Amino acid sequence: MHCILCNVLMEDFGRDFNGVQIYRCPECMLVKAEPVQSGASAEMYDDPEYFSGWGSDKDFDAGSHDENLHQLTNQYLDFIGAHTEGQTLLDVGTGHGLLPLLATKRGYRAEGTDVSRHVCENLPAKIGVPVHHGSIEEIRFDKSYDIITLIHVLEHTESPVSTIKRCKELLNDGGFIVVVVPNYRSLDTRIKDFLSKRNLKSRPFKHLALGHHNYVFSLENLELLGRLSGLETVYKGTGGASWKQDPFNRLLARMNMATWCYVVYRKPEQEASATGDRAHAA
Numbered sequence: 001m002h003c004i005l006c007n008v009l010m011e012d013f014g015r016d017f018n019g020v021q022i023y024r025c026p027e028c029m030l031v032k033a034e035p036v037q038s039g040a041s042a043e044m045y046d047d048p049e050y051f052s053g054w055g056s057d058k059d060f061d062a063g064s065h066d067e068n069l070h071q072l073t074n075q076y077l078d079f080i081g082a083h084t085e086g087q088t089l090l091d092v093g094t095g096h097g098l099l100p101l102l103a104t105k106r107g108y109r110a111e112g113t114d115v116s117r118h119v120c121e122n123l124p125a126k127i128g129v130p131v132h133h134g135s136i137e138e139i140r141f142d143k144s145y146d147i148i149t150l151i152h153v154l155e156h157t158e159s160p161v162s163t164i165k166r167c168k169e170l171l172n173d174g175g176f177i178v179v180v181v182p183n184y185r186s187l188d189t190r191i192k193d194f195l196s197k198r199n200l201k202s203r204p205f206k207h208l209a210l211g212h213h214n215y216v217f218s219l220e221n222l223e224l225l226g227r228l229s230g231l232e233t234v235y236k237g238t239g240g241a242s243w244k245q246d247p248f249n250r251l252l253a254r255m256n257m258a259t260w261c262y263v264v265y266r267k268p269e270q271e272a273s274a275t276g277d278r279a280h281a282a
């Protein structure tokens with residue numbers, strides 16, 4: 001098992017409480033579950049109950065979502081507003097669709113994608129936003145976008161490299177990709193890894209949520225992922241949910257040890273001219 005980012009041999013890191021094999025890259029600390037859950041696990045996402053878990057209403061009624069979810073989604077949109085430019089936004093793996101809905105209210109022309117048929121059949125009528133069905137690699141688009149968001153999505157994909165490269169293809173020159181994922185180097189995960197390794201947890205490695213998550217990232221390997229995909233990392237940092245922004249969590253964020261990684265990639269302007277420049281220099 002080689003690391004998809006460094007190509008070095010990954011270490012056997014143990015098994016989680018469900019028996020899922022865990023590998024970790026000694027170079028970049030990327031964590032990978034084996035076997036990887038394929039797109040066929042779309043069945044899992046087709047279950048309406050899947051969406052009732054995180055304060056979201058399973059019928060996608062925006063007014064019935066938890067207040068925390070509204071607050072968090074607005075926090076994401078504040079972040080997107082501060083670190084990107086553009087008007088057209090594609091939210092990959094949109095789920096309950098609150099992000100494109102609230103983005104529209106801020107003046108973006110937003111669309112979504114989802115692997116869940118349940119989402120794609122029911123969500124557009126509820127939020128008035130187009131939602132494309134399938135994985136980003138499979139969907140045929142007739143346009144490109146200024147901003148593509150993957151909020152708690154990349155860790156679920158079969159191949160993060162092909163997902164990010166496909167997003168780059170769909171971006172306008174100078175466009176942005178915004179990624180939010182769990183932070184493997186968070187304080188919480190470091191402690192729970194330590195306890196899991198020493199069999200001091202009743203359900204070892206439950207915190208990695210393998211089975212839903214195929215990969216667990218950190219800031220360093222996300223930057224590597226961008227570089228491999230020909231993207232510039234214009235922002236990287238960690239943070240948590242807005243209602244947890246007490247002094248302790250702000251300190252963790254400063255140490256890059258908060259719960260989630262936030263990364264913004266930018267697609268270079270006019271890629272073709274780069275080869276032209278090299279030819280010229282030669």
Ligand SMILES: [Zn+2]
Pocket residue numbers: 003004005006007008025026027028029030
């Ligand atoms: Zn690696």
